[in-house]
Structure formats: C-alpha cells, structure tokens
Amino acid sequence: MIESLSDVSVSIVTFNNADVLKGRLDVLLPIFKNNQVANVFIIDNHSTDGTDEILKQISEDEPKLKLILLDNNKGFGYGHNQAIKQTNSQYHIVMNLDTTPKQEKLIRNMALYMDRRKDIDLLSPLVLFPDGNIQRLTRNEPTVFDLAIRFLGPNWFKKRQAKFIHLKDGYNREQIIKNATGCFMFLRVSTLKCIGGFDERYFLYMEDTDLTKAINENGKAFFSPDFKIMHEWQRGNHSIGGAKLMIRSMIKYFNKWGWKLW
Numbered sequence: 001m002i003e004s005l006s007d008v009s010v011s012i013v014t015f016n017n018a019d020v021l022k023g024r025l026d027v028l029l030p031i032f033k034n035n036q037v038a039n040v041f042i043i044d045n046h047s048t049d050g051t052d053e054i055l056k057q058i059s060e061d062e063p064k065l066k067l068i069l070l071d072n073n074k075g076f077g078y079g080h081n082q083a084i085k086q087t088n089s090q091y092h093i094v095m096n097l098d099t100t101p102k103q104e105k106l107i108r109n110m111a112l113y114m115d116r117r118k119d120i121d122l123l124s125p126l127v128l129f130p131d132g133n134i135q136r137l138t139r140n141e142p143t144v145f146d147l148a149i150r151f152l153g154p155n156w157f158k159k160r161q162a163k164f165i166h167l168k169d170g171y172n173r174e175q176i177i178k179n180a181t182g183c184f185m186f187l188r189v190s191t192l193k194c195i196g197g198f199d200e201r202y203f204l205y206m207e208d209t210d211l212t213k214a215i216n217e218n219g220k221a222f223f224s225p226d227f228k229i230m231h232e233w234q235r236g237n238h239s240i241g242g243a244k245l246m247i248r249s250m251i252k253y254f255n256k257w258g259w260k261l262w
Helices: 021-034 051-059 076-086 106-116 144-150 158-164 189-194 207-218 240-257
Strands: 008-014 039-044 065-069 091-095 099-101 122-128 184-188 221-231
Touching (some): 008 106, 144 158
Parallel strands (some): 008 039, 008 091, 122 221
C-alpha cells in the first residue's frame, strides 16, 4: 500500500501561458494537495510573456512547486524529462496545464490501482471535453495511412478513422492501449527511467505515441474508464506551422519504428 507522501509527483510544461497560468494553478494546486502529491514540477520552456515571473511569485508560497526555468525551448518531451530525471517518486504524472482531474481522489486512486496492478506501467484515463463528451483518444498504433487521412478531416474514410480511434469498443472497458494521450499519463517511474523518458528528438507531437510504444515494448500501457479527466484540447496542429511540426514528428516516428503504410 502507498504510505509515503513521496510516491506521486507531477510535471507540467508551460510556454507563454501568462494569461491562464494563475487561474489554472488555482484549480490544480488544491487538487494536488488533496491527493497528497509530493512534488509538482513546472518546467517553463523559455516563455517570453512573463510566465516565468508569475511562476516565481506563486512558488514563493507553494513549497510543493518545483520550478525548472529553461533557457531555451527544446520541446514538450525534453521539458518533462527534466522533471523525470529529478523525481524520486514511485509514480509520476505527465499532464497538460489545460487538464483537470474530474474525481476528487483521482490521483490517489490511480496510485492505489497501480499498486495492485504491478503489470501496468502506464495508466491512461478516460478523457472528456468540458461539456462532458468523450474525447476519442484510445487510438491504434498509427500507420502512415491512418495519420494521413486524419489531415483530410473526419468525413474521409469514416470506417477506417472509426477503427483507428476504437469508436465502438474503446471507451467503456479496460484494455491495453497502443497510443495513449500525453495530456495525462500516470506512469511507473522505474519503467519510465528504464526507457529513458521521452525521446527528445520530437519537439512536439508523436512524443506520447512514441512513449506508449516504448512502454509496451518493455511492459504494459493500460486504459481504464474508471478514471476521468477533463481536457480543454488546446492544440495547434490545424495551423500551417502545427501541421509542419506534425509531419516532421511523423517522419521521425516511422524512421524509428518502421514505415507501416497500411
């Protein structure tokens, strides 16, 4: 059983979040305290809008808050790795600033679940939109075709897209997950450090898919709908710049794991 308060840590990467930062931490920090999270690492990827100064002010009254202020932006995975290297907890949560646990004791209950299930190395929750609808993030391991048609929009190759996101069977039962979302990952630290954390060659996008693949190569990534989080889905891959980043990350992923076309 979990007894020590050092058993769960959290990391959040920020970049130019000054307009929402205080509001989000006002929501999240009480949740972390209520769930007895030992350390909350905030890694700032060299913001230029004063995010770092806001973090410094908040941390003066928050001993659980551990700031890592980077002097350049090397991406999402690199940022989280700085916290992963420092944590000595049994479990570590990688999460987005725009993600909120929906259940009061979600973090402690996930830790207890992982305590009982020694075979699980990554636990992925059910992800909801703010309106309560399900985000379809229980995805297959991607092929080139699967990722390409998602650029076309939801009305193309509907059956294939439904299969990719497990539309009929991916959200009401526990199962091994091949492609977990990076908005909230509950991770066993020993496994996380064994695989070296995130692959830092990805600046943004596909790093969560890559981590899930690496964990399944060495253990088990698992989805359970019993645990619920809300995610505001602040993504940028629909812009030209975001699409270019996505394509670069896709190429890196398939170069690493093999080009499965179909």
